[in-house]
Amino acid sequence: MAVIENSKVTVVGAGSVGASTAYAALIRGSARHVALYDIATQKVEAEVLDLAHGTQFTGSSDIIGGSDLSVVEGSHVVVITAGAKQDPGQTRIELAGVNAGIMKKMMPQLLEAAPNAIYVIVTNPCDVLTVLAQEQTGLPPERIFASGTVLDTSRLRWKLAERAGVSTSSVHAYIVGEHGDTEFPLWSKATIGTVPILEWVTPRGDRMTTEELDQIAIDVRDAAYKVIQGKGATNYAIGLSSARIIEAILGDESAVMPVSPVLQDFHGVSGVALSVPSVVSAAGAVPIHETQFDARELELFHRSADALREVADSLR
Numbered sequence: 001m002a003v004i005e006n007s008k009v010t011v012v013g014a015g016s017v018g019a020s021t022a023y024a025a026l027i028r029g030s031a032r033h034v035a036l037y038d039i040a041t042q043k044v045e046a047e048v049l050d051l052a053h054g055t056q057f058t059g060s061s062d063i064i065g066g067s068d069l070s071v072v073e074g075s076h077v078v079v080i081t082a083g084a085k086q087d088p089g090q091t092r093i094e095l096a097g098v099n100a101g102i103m104k105k106m107m108p109q110l111l112e113a114a115p116n117a118i119y120v121i122v123t124n125p126c127d128v129l130t131v132l133a134q135e136q137t138g139l140p141p142e143r144i145f146a147s148g149t150v151l152d153t154s155r156l157r158w159k160l161a162e163r164a165g166v167s168t169s170s171v172h173a174y175i176v177g178e179h180g181d182t183e184f185p186l187w188s189k190a191t192i193g194t195v196p197i198l199e200w201v202t203p204r205g206d207r208m209t210t211e212e213l214d215q216i217a218i219d220v221r222d223a224a225y226k227v228i229q230g231k232g233a234t235n236y237a238i239g240l241s242s243a244r245i246i247e248a249i250l251g252d253e254s255a256v257m258p259v260s261p262v263l264q265d266f267h268g269v270s271g272v273a274l275s276v277p278s279v280v281s282a283a284g285a286v287p288i289h290e291t292q293f294d295a296r297e298l299e300l301f302h303r304s305a306d307a308l309r310e311v312a313d314s315l316r
Contacts, residue, residue: 007031007250010075010117012110013082014038014047014065016232017122020239021079022051022065025232026058030246036065037072038082059170072113079242082106083123091181093311096125100315103129106235111137118284119144120259122242127181127260130273131312132298134262141262142284148260148275149175153242156185156218163216164192172269173197173219174258176275176297177304184304186219188294217299221298245280252282259285267291267298269305272312 009031010304011022015038022036036051038044048065055062065071072078083099103123110119119139121130126146134144152167152175173190177183188196227234248255251305260275266287278285293301 006033007077008033008035008075009077009079009246009250010035010037010114011035012072012078012106013123014040014044015081015085016056016235017085017238018067018081019047019051020235021081021122021242022047022239023252024236024239024243025246026055026061026063027241027246028240028247029059029061030243031077031250032060032062034063035071036063036077037066037067037069039067041067058253069109069113069161072110073115075117076290077120077246078110078114079120079122079246080106080110081122081242085233086124086224086228088225088232093125093128093180096128096311096315098123099123099129102134103133107133107136111139117143118282120242120245120249121146122180122238125308125311127273127275127308128311128315129272130260131262131308132315134273140284142286144261145278145285146179146260146273146275147245148179148237148273149177149258150222150245150275151238152179152183152223152275153258154237154241155223156216159220159295160190160192160197161215163202163212164200166192171295174277177301178308179260181221181309182300182304183221184274184297184300185213185220186293186297187213188297189292201237207270247266248280248283249282252280254279256280256288257285261285261287265285265299267293269302270278272305272308274301274304274308 051063131144157168158173160171192200258275260273264275278287
């Protein structure tokens with residue numbers, strides 16, 4: 001993978017998601033330099049030390065970090081994972097108030113340290129926080145966006161691949177909308193290879209039904225709750241998906257990914273950050289306006305926008 005020469009990514013927040021993102025970026029070689037920043041000095045220094053001890057096995061990537069903002073300087077990409085984590089039974093939206101306060105305090109400091117970086121917000125509720133952060137910083141929407149439904153889409157493709165008897169990379173399907181309870185799959189455009197999803201014949205010799213796909217969508221939507229219930233946090237998959245976003249930016253890949261920038265007249269939606277297929281490159285994330293929804297999907301998309309607008313308005 002060709003990346004920006006001497007590329008640097010800083011992960012903000014040394015909790016389970018931040019540490020997993022730094023780890024994934026190191027072992028995938030996502031950037032030449034990986035930095036980890038957190039205000040909790042002892043925690044961040046311990047995480048950096050643990051990661052640094054393994055750099056013999058990570059190729060050319062190295063890791064630095066600490067609780068001083070100078071750690072962030074010179075970053076091409078800043079991934080924000082800092083904030084309160086989602087507790088069992090708690091929705092992402094219930095987290096909003098706490099993490100909005102953290103974000104408002106932190107963003108001006110980060111922007112001062114890395115004025116030219118692309119900012120990727122992973123902290124939940126990531127869509128709402130992206131709207132608030134973009135308004136506060138005045139950054140162009142393509143330069144500050146949420147990781148959105150990149151992970152949800154990976155969860156969906158994994159479940160479909162398992163049922164269809166193919167590799168995950170052969171499943172072409174997206175989750176769009178909110179990264180949360182109002183998200184939904186774009187079934188009207190989902191294919192396995194070139195075959196529409198409902199026409200694919202599985203190894204069992206049958207086809208998937210609409211009811212089965214509806215249940216898969218519910219399982220994907222609720223997957224995080226299941227993981228949180230069992231182990232307290234989701235961290236490995238979000239770390240890997242965040243590393244993949246970093247690579248698309250630093251490699252100037254123009255990769256199509258369902259990230260969540262603040263939208264401007266996307267199927268009639270403006271001023272809300274929602275996940276839609278977007279071109280991710282060194283310039284940031286640009287939504288693909290030609291993305292087509294059927295009538296039901298358009299209805300769900302607007303419902304998702306309304307839900308998030310309500311939460312963002314309550315936090316302003």
